[in-house]
Amino acid sequence: MSAHPLLRVEGLRVALDIGPEVLSGVDLTLDPGEIVGLVGESGSGKTTLATALLGHARPGARITGGTVTVGDVEILGLRPRELRRVRGGLVGYVAQDPATALNPALRIGTQLAEMAAVHLRGREVTAEVGAALEAAGLPSDRAFLRRYPHQLSGGQQQRVLIALAFLPNPRLVVLDEPTTALDVTTQARVLASVREMCRDRGAAAVYVSHDLGVVRGLADRVAVMYAGRVVETAPLGALFSSVSPPGARHPYTRGLLAASPDVAVRGAPRPIPGHAPSVTARPPGCAFAPRCVAADALCRTETPGQVEAGPGHVVACHHPLSGAVVPSEAAVVQDVVGEPLLRARDVSFSYGSQRVLHEVSLDLREGAFHALVGESGSGKTTLARVLSGFGGNVTGDLSYAGEPLAVSGADRPAELRRRIQYVFQNPYRALNPRHTVAEILRTPIRHLFGVPGDEARRRALDALGRVALRPEIAGRRPGELSGGERQRVAVARALVCEPSVLICDEITSALDVSVQAAILELLTTLRRDGLTVLFVTHDLGVVRAVADEVSVMHRGRIVEHGRTDDVLDDPEAPYTRSLVTAARGAVRQTW
Amino acid sequence: MSRPATGGRGRWLLRRVAYGATAVWATSVVVFAATQALPSDPAMAILGGDATPESLARLRLDLGLDRPLWQRYLDWLGGVLTGDLGRSLDSGTDVATLLGGRIANSLALLLLALSVAVALALALGLFAALRRGGLADRVVTSTAVSLQAVPGFVVAVALIVLLATTVWPVLPAASLLEPGLSPFAQLHYLVLPALTLVVAETPYLLRQVRSSVVEALESDYATAARLRGVPERRVIWRHALPNGLVPAVQATALTTGVLLGGSLVVEVAFSYPGLGGALNAAVGARDIPVIQAAALLIAGGVVVVNLLADLVTVLLTPRLRTGES
Numbered sequence: 001m002s003a004h005p006l007l008r009v010e011g012l013r014v015a016l017d018i019g020p021e022v023l024s025g026v027d028l029t030l031d032p033g034e035i036v037g038l039v040g041e042s043g044s045g046k047t048t049l050a051t052a053l054l055g056h057a058r059p060g061a062r063i064t065g066g067t068v069t070v071g072d073v074e075i076l077g078l079r080p081r082e083l084r085r086v087r088g089g090l091v092g093y094v095a096q097d098p099a100t101a102l103n104p105a106l107r108i109g110t111q112l113a114e115m116a117a118v119h120l121r122g123r124e125v126t127a128e129v130g131a132a133l134e135a136a137g138l139p140s141d142r143a144f145l146r147r148y149p150h151q152l153s154g155g156q157q158q159r160v161l162i163a164l165a166f167l168p169n170p171r172l173v174v175l176d177e178p179t180t181a182l183d184v185t186t187q188a189r190v191l192a193s194v195r196e197m198c199r200d201r202g203a204a205a206v207y208v209s210h211d212l213g214v215v216r217g218l219a220d221r222v223a224v225m226y227a228g229r230v231v232e233t234a235p236l237g238a239l240f241s242s243v244s245p246p247g248a249r250h251p252y253t254r255g256l257l258a259a260s261p262d263v264a265v266r267g268a269p270r271p272i273p274g275h276a277p278s279v280t281a282r283p284p285g286c287a288f289a290p291r292c293v294a295a296d297a298l299c300r301t302e303t304p305g306q307v308e309a310g311p312g313h314v315v316a317c318h319h320p321l322s323g324a325v326v327p328s329e330a331a332v333v334q335d336v337v338g339e340p341l342l343r344a345r346d347v348s349f350s351y352g353s354q355r356v357l358h359e360v361s362l363d364l365r366e367g368a369f370h371a372l373v374g375e376s377g378s379g380k381t382t383l384a385r386v387l388s389g390f391g392g393n394v395t396g397d398l399s400y401a402g403e404p405l406a407v408s409g410a411d412r413p414a415e416l417r418r419r420i421q422y423v424f425q426n427p428y429r430a431l432n433p434r435h436t437v438a439e440i441l442r443t444p445i446r447h448l449f450g451v452p453g454d455e456a457r458r459r460a461l462d463a464l465g466r467v468a469l470r471p472e473i474a475g476r477r478p479g480e481l482s483g484g485e486r487q488r489v490a491v492a493r494a495l496v497c498e499p500s501v502l503i504c505d506e507i508t509s510a511l512d513v514s515v516q517a518a519i520l521e522l523l524t525t526l527r528r529d530g531l532t533v534l535f536v537t538h539d540l541g542v543v544r545a546v547a548d549e550v551s552v553m554h555r556g557r558i559v560e561h562g563r564t565d566d567v568l569d570d571p572e573a574p575y576t577r578s579l580v581t582a583a584r585g586a587v588r589q590t591w
Numbered sequence: 592m593s594r595p596a597t598g599g600r601g602r603w604l605l606r607r608v609a610y611g612a613t614a615v616w617a618t619s620v621v622v623f624a625a626t627q628a629l630p631s632d633p634a635m636a637i638l639g640g641d642a643t644p645e646s647l648a649r650l651r652l653d654l655g656l657d658r659p660l661w662q663r664y665l666d667w668l669g670g671v672l673t674g675d676l677g678r679s680l681d682s683g684t685d686v687a688t689l690l691g692g693r694i695a696n697s698l699a700l701l702l703l704a705l706s707v708a709v710a711l712a713l714a715l716g717l718f719a720a721l722r723r724g725g726l727a728d729r730v731v732t733s734t735a736v737s738l739q740a741v742p743g744f745v746v747a748v749a750l751i752v753l754l755a756t757t758v759w760p761v762l763p764a765a766s767l768l769e770p771g772l773s774p775f776a777q778l779h780y781l782v783l784p785a786l787t788l789v790v791a792e793t794p795y796l797l798r799q800v801r802s803s804v805v806e807a808l809e810s811d812y813a814t815a816a817r818l819r820g821v822p823e824r825r826v827i828w829r830h831a832l833p834n835g836l837v838p839a840v841q842a843t844a845l846t847t848g849v850l851l852g853g854s855l856v857v858e859v860a861f862s863y864p865g866l867g868g869a870l871n872a873a874v875g876a877r878d879i880p881v882i883q884a885a886a887l888l889i890a891g892g893v894v895v896v897n898l899l900a901d902l903v904t905v906l907l908t909p910r911l912r913t914g915e916s
Contacts, residue, residue, distance in 0.1 A: 093815070095818075097811060115819055148913060
């Protein structure tokens with residue numbers, strides 16, 4: 001770290017208008033040209049910190065203390081007019097969701113021209129705009145400039161935002177999860193552009209992400225946030241090292257690392273026990289103490305200060321871990337020998353005149369944990385829904401245990417409907433908000449088994465136990481539960497039907513990694529009890545971690561399938577290769 | 592709303608017009624059926640209670656009332672399509688002549704009320720949105736809510752008491768328009784009825800404008816523009832307002848629809864010689880041809896207004912105007 005950092009954040013505090021603090025004294029420094037990855041799970045305050053670097057707090061919150069200095073400008077003390085010059089000009093910002101961060105009513109050219117008019121007075125605007133667009137990997141011709149945001153792909157929209165941010169050559173760019181909404185191959189390309197632009201234009205960057213893998217491929221240093229504080233800052237090498245030097249020192253950082261699936265290594269992601277406190281219910285002392293194995297009385301009363309743990313390595317912990325990182329136990333690779341339980345033969349599906357599945361065949365073997373991988377629009381969700389009996393315009397044959405299976409769930413015998421269960425991607429919309437968890441679980445039990453109330457209640461509680469939820473959850477409504485708890489309830493609702501096949505459609509993609517790890521652990525356990533699982537996902541790390549077999553989908557076709565390790569280590573189809581390369585690129589530093 | 596890009600803009604417009612025509616046709620069926628179901632005898636209505644049974648029977652035959660319902664409907668529909676709306680049972684005059692002047696009067700009232708209401712709603716809605724959460728916003732919004740809760744006829748009576756009779760009598764209480772003159776040449780007759788409509792409709796529009804502008808001001812793209820250093824003035828006028836106006840356009844169409852039919856109360860309260868007043872009188876007199884024509888005209892007006900609003904919405908929304916890439 002140099003004596004003249006570009007960014008210096010000291011004691012930064014942001015509080016909600018109703019009282020509780022979102023950020024409780026954040027310290028962070030950045031050297032010129034350095035890229036820092038800011039990592040944390042939802043509710044950690046990372047987005048709040050990102051916008052506070054531009055002197056902004058969202059409605060309902062305000063910056064209550066501390067300083068943010070960029071170069072020699074103290075941002076929090078600026079008057080509105082000066083602040084406007086700093087925003088965009090000195091510090092650029094790239095928002096999380098490209099679909100909503102561009103004005104839908106303005107042409108791309110108009111939005112770029114506006115940026116130029118604000119920050120590039122009197123300069124050769126056309127040339128600068130062209131250069132920024134090209135550096136971001138976009139065309140700069142008139143036809144492109146006349147487009148509206150909706151006429152671009154998600155990746156292009158995000159590149160436009162990046163071009164906008166870099167156009168006035170800011171010294172610091174804050175990127176708030178800019179690739180979360182993108183496919184893995186697009187994500188890898190956008191990350192490469194960001195890296196190049198930072199290097200070529202000499203800009204430093206704060207890259208906010210919930211994904212350690214992404215940060216690993218991009219950042220020089222990593223800052224880990226938990227409950228409104230930076231708990232550990234370390235050079236990339238020090239953090240990810242598993243032997244010596246001792247790597248991550250904070251128990252939360254280690255937990256986060258252990259929970260993140262990695263496409264390169266087969267290992268079961270380990271969940272962090274408990275869950276992150278909400279902003280309004282953060283415990284005193286070290287906020288991580290209730291989930292920490294090493295916590296003692298001191299941790300529960302006193303907030304730990306920053307401790308030097310190595311060169312450029314700072315940790316805020318009373319008892320930083322020092323031993324070597326225990327490698328996660330390798331997940332049991334199971335060679336599935338079972339007969340195909342659920343089969344699809346030459347299945348095609350169309351929405352109106354548009355065909356989205358082209359003669360797809362799939363064998364789901366009994367007892368397998370089978371992953372169905374692809375990017376958005378590849379048809380993986382459609383195939384999962386066809387297998388589940390959503391019906392629609394389907395041709396081809398389905399069979400279950402050798403017997404023909406009707407395409408529409410309504411035409412299937414009740415027994416088969418029960419045996420094939422489906423869990424939706426979004427746990428926030430899949431549960432009836434007016435029903436208690438008990439009602440949600442009892443309804444299918446009574447409907448399918450016609451058992452008396454007491455027995456239904458017993459089975460509902462039993463299912464809650466199987467998904468590791470406390471019995472008192474039964475009286476709550478979905479609105480009172482966290483995302484991970486809701487998804488467990490959704491899984492429990494499928495389990496009470498006593499299914500043979502569980503079809504899971506991206507059920508962890510809306511969840512934090514530590515929560516995802518818990519759900520994956522749960523599925524692995526259920527599978528050990530004989531359940532067959534079809535797991536739809538876009539995340540190759542998750543595939544490597546838990547799946548025995550994998551089918552890769554691209555443009556409505558299955559382009560490759562086989563044992564997980566075979567497919568991921570030695571992909572044959574060109575598309576699979578590009579997927580694996582992109583996923584590996586995200587976890588390997590390439591420069 | 593369906594997207595015009597699929598199948599070209601011309602075809603989209605054509606389809607919308609066809610939908611609109613279908614809606615008007617469906618209204619014609621309902622109106623015709625409803626008027627036929629009225630417990631009244633047109634012959635009796637024309638000749639009066641002391642007519643002989645023979646003359647009644649003869650008139651029924653002349654009016655074609657012995658023919659089946661569907662045939663009479665087709666005759667009537669054919670007449671409407673060729674511009675012949677029939678004759679008033681009450682006065683014997685041609686329905687088109689009877690309603691022509693009144694339509695002009697109603698449109699004048701509507702136009703005046705609407706332009707004032709829209710201008711007020713935009714100004715106050717934007718004002719409240721920019722000061723959202725503040726005292727000014729709370730005053731404007733809660734006043735709007737209170738006014739919205741007051742029925743139109745109460746507003747009319749209150750305005751009459753206030754500006755025509757008791758408190759400050761500067762305006763005529765009844766709008767006795769000179770038949771030969773344009774309504775705009777006798778503006779003082781229009782003020783009170785127009786004001787009543789403005790008071791009745793502005794609050795709804797204002798709240799629509801406020802909420803859609805607030806949404807646009809707090810949108811991700813407005814925040815992103817601010818974080819790029821774009822001045823607030825430009826964020827308001829260039830980023831928030833164009834997007835905030837779209838819901839307001841649809842709300843205006845809805846209001847206009849309400850005004851087309853709803854000016855009835857106002858027209859009656861001020862004895863204003865408009866379409867609503869004519870409809871009211873015709874219902875009282877069981878003057879079926881006039882009821883049918885007036886109802887159909889109002890339905891047609893609502894359809895046209897909504898079509899226009901959809902067109903404006905498309906023009907304001909690039910996503911609808913252009914195709915997906």
